[in-house]
Amino acid sequence: MRRSLGRVPLWSIADLFSKSKLLKHGQINVAGELGFCRSIATSVGNNVHIFYLECGAILGYGKELTTNSIQKQIVDALDLGDRGRASNLLSDLGHANKSLRAADFVDIFRYCARSPDPLFAMEIWNVMQEKQIPLNNISCLFMTQALCKGGYLKELAVCKQNLSAVHEIWKDYIKYYSPSISSLKKFIWSFTRLRDISSAYQALQHMVALALQGNTSITSTAEGRLYSSRLDIPIPSNVELGLQRFDMKEFDEQFDPVKVDPCTRSIEWSTISKIGKEVDSSGIVGLDKTKCVPAMKVLRPSFTDVIYACAQNQNYRLAEQLMIQMQNLGVQPSSHTYDGFIRAVISGRGISEGIKVLEIMQERNLKPNNSTLATLSIACCQVLELDLAENLLDQISDYQYQHPYNRFLEACDTMEQPERAIRMWAKMKQLKIQPNIWTYELLFSLFGNVNAPYEDGNMLSRADSAKRIKAIEMDMTKNGVQHSHLSMKNLLKAFGAEGMVRELIEYLHSAEYLFYRSNTYLGTPIYNTVLHSLVEANESHLAIGIFKNMKSNGFWLNAATYTIMIDCCCNIKCYKSASALLSLMLRDGFYPQAATYTALIKNLLDDGNFDEALKLLDLGSSEGIQPDVLLYNSILKKAYEKGRIDVIELVAEQMHREKIEPDPSTCHYVFSAYAERHFHNTAMEALQVLSMRMICQEDHAFDEKKAEFEDDYILSEDEEAESRILEFFRGPDENIAFALLNLRYCAILGFPISWSPNETLWARRLSTNYDTIKRITH
Known part of the structure; x- marks a missing residue:
């Protein structure tokens, strides 16, 4: 239902009409009148559309619009609450066979500003972006009003990562309005989500300035919520605000950690460690005591947002500066603030400094968030500090995200400490944390094979390995998780490490069927894993059969495939076949790598041809191949078996x-x-x-x-x-x-x-x- 118009001051209407008549006679500058229209539009609020009908016609906007136009139909549909029809009509307008301009959307923007209807305003803007139609001044003004009144300013364009759009709105907003605390808060939120730390910092400092001037006018309700006695409707600014965008180079230099000497850093760190203590009368300028509590509640979330952005941008120096500023203002950091600050500190100073901040929180009797403990634990896992990582995870309660636990399992896999992983897996079960495919990929890698890399499988270890794999797969089925390429690869690799050839082939066929059903290519890396395991188990005939099937079925082969099969030629004692495979490899555009030279040299050594093997080693070096210890060890092994001490000494010195x-x-x-x-x-x-x-x-x-x-x-x-x-x-x-x-x-x-x-x-x-x-x- 159409809303009734409020009462409008008669002097405003009369003044507007008198000015519009002068404009018709060419006595007023068009650009100046446009600024006047903006001012009137903001002053009279919901009645802005009355005046823009006159001014818009004078300035040439809406010349082609009639009562039967699509714009009017869209407005009528919105007015009747039929949003589906309005969206369809907007789509029709966007696909009209004519050259569209911003003026063709003004009436709809005007309605969105009056209603307000911020969502439909954004829908219009999306259509204009698709058609590459730039916003004109009036459309931009209407859209800003719709978003401000509708409370959607901070969401604008953030979901599409459209930083330039947010800057355009910011530019227009500070040009025509005096920013309020609430609007600045929304802009800060937007800039931080788009990782524009310089603009977020700029807006935050103006927010602080308003708070220090006593312009917050914040009052607490009985329910503990905050509201402002000032209307959160943009008020036109009589002067151009000095909100200039930072020069990014200058900004980075201002907070460059390299330029801070250790003494200054130590002083700042000691100041941060005192955050939360009672500020003495040593001349620190802060907020008025009577306004401190509400101001803290207003400023703290925005400080927190910017500190989080510092963490994302790895700008820990600015995060420290903001924490010190909060101290000076008397703004008490929350656990959420410390969460962002610890993330920033870890990115710049490492895990040890992050732990120090955690200790500061404990001194302040602030309980760390679960996400804080998780962040610290992940950082510990990255540097393989498993004791500390496990201790931090033990402090977490009621946390359902798998990421920190998966990181711990990953570190256990790197350190080859499956016993730690068992404890963590049990803790995940206890906390009812839903595992994801990454969890299972790690579990197969950790527990799929029983023996250490330098031990061979036996009957008992193979039975244990099969039991573990079955248990992991049953858990996957219970949680509705399907195999990924990596989980299947790790599973097959475990069978190969234990020498379980029969199970390896059976699971390969199961994997082919499983991925075929989902229209997914099994992948060359999985076949390479199987081929490598078969060659290691001296099952050359099976490896050759699979390789021939891959070739005949048009599978894509890579350098690793050819290298594995060249290595297979050592088992069948056929250097001729190895040379043929090398030719195929070169024909397919793959150049030999260190592993390829190792396989070729092993073939030569099997024939006792040490001279050719050493020549091939020199050839690889001349072609830029960096030999590794495995290549040299393959020569040393054969030389030891043949009693060639001369070769051993030559290779040891070359290493x-x-x-x-x-x-x-x-x-x-x-x-x-x-x-x-x-x-x-x-x-x-x-x-x-x-x-x-x-x-x-x-x-x-x-x-x-x-x-x-x-x-x-x-x-x-x-x-x-x-x-x-x-x-x-x-x-x-x-x-x-x-x-x-x-x-x-x-x-x-x-x-x-x-x-x-x-x-x-x-x-x-x-x-x-x-x-x-x-x-x-x-």
């Missing part, structure tokens, strides 16, 4: 010059080659040198490593010394644990430990021989 860190297998092959031929002293000397190189590759750093490891680990007579060494196996420094055990073994047998490994007789002899051989061969 050192290429700065390839030895691993336990390297030490085993070199040591065993000497020891089995009764060169015991040389074997121990080589073991020491290679162990030292596992700890460090740089000569200048060995003194530091000596101070770190010698007394407490290698030479210590403490019974717990070896237990301390074994602790390294729990982290990513597994090689250091092997090296320390080797060196301790040497010391126990009475061999002196040299911390200048490259100066030993063995190392110098290898270096001299290497230079001689390379001189001769080149």
Whole structure:
């Protein structure tokens, strides 16, 4: 039903009509009159459409509009509450076979401003954007009014990530209105959701200025809600506000963490640690005590929004500045504020500083949000601090998001600590946290195979593995989660690691059927996983059969597929087939990588052709292939089996010059080659040198490593010394644990430990021989 018009001051109408008559006679500047129309429109509120009928006609807007126009039909439909018809008519208008202008939408915008109807105003704007029709001044004004009155200002364009649109509205808003606390709050919300931190900070500072001027006029209701005694209707500004957009370069320089000296940073951090304490009379300018409580409730959410944006933009310096400003204003940060601040601190200063902020919260008797604890736990998982991460997750209650728990499971997988993962999985069950596909992908990776990577499967471990996989799949079915490519890949990989060939093939066929039903391609990575497992299990005939099927059915093969099959040729002792596969690989546009050279070299070594293998190694290096320890170990293994100490010494020296860190297998092959031929002293000397190189590759750093490891680990007579060494196996420094055990073994047998490994007789002899051989061969 059409709303009745309110009473309008007669002087306004008379003044408007007198001005419009002058305008008709050319006595008033059009641009100036447009500004006058804006002023009148805002002053008279809902009656704005009366005056714009006259002014709009004079300025040329709506010349083609008639009472039977689509615009009028849309307005009538809206007035009758028939929004479906109005939307259909708007769509018709948008697809009209003529060149549309902003003027063709003015009447509808006007109705939306009067009603107000912010949602339909945004619908009009969407149509205009699709047709690439720019808003004119009147349309923009009407739309701003519709959004302001309807309370939808902060949602505008945010859902579409349209930052430029929000800036246009902001520009028009501050040009024609004096911003209120409420409207600034909405703009801050919009800017922060669009990660425009400079504009959000700018608007926040004007909000603070209004609060300090006592312009909040905030009152608390009996129900605890806040309302403003000022009308939240934009009031035209008589002067141009000095709200200039920040220069982003200048803004970044102002809050550049690199330019802050440690002393200043320490002072600011100590100030932040005092947030929440009683502010003394030391000259800090804050809000009036009588207005402090309501002002805090008004300012705190906007400060929190900007601090969250700082976290998203990884601008922890500005977040610290805002926390200090809150302190100075007497605005008490909430747990939600600290949640955003901790996110910002972690991004810039790391997890240890985030924990310090958590301790500050505890001193203030503020209970951290579950999301805060989750954020800290995730950060701990990223640096593999599993004890702290687990402790933080244990403090969480009534939290249904899987992400922090999945991150913990992921870290357990990286650290190869499935026992921790079992506890966390049990906690997820206890808290009734719904697992997602990522959870199950990690569970298959963690629990699918029982043995460690360097152990072979047996009858008992295979039965246990099958039982675990079945339990995980049953849980997936119960929770309605379908297999992803990665979950299926991890499952098949687990079967392969345990040597369960029959189950591997059965699940491959099940996966083909499952993904075929969902019109999904099974994927080359899954087939590669199966091929690799079959080659490792020496099931060459099965691998060749699957490869032929892939070729005949037009499956897309990649470099990894060809590399696996070249490796398969080692099992069947056929270098000719390996060469043919290499030709196919090159024809399909794939260049050999380190793994490909490793497979080819293994084929040559099986024939005892060490000279060609070493030439191929040099060829790979000349083509920019960076050899890895696996490639070198494949040569060392065959050389050890064939008793070729000359090859072993050449490869060991080349590894050192290429700065390839030895691993336990390297030490085993070199040591065993000497020891089995009764060169015991040389074997121990080589073991020491290679162990030292596992700890460090740089000569200048060995003194530091000596101070770190010698007394407490290698030479210590403490019974717990070896237990301390074994602790390294729990982290990513597994090689250091092997090296320390080797060196301790040497010391126990009475061999002196040299911390200048490259100066030993063995190392110098290898270096001299290497230079001689390379001189001769080149």
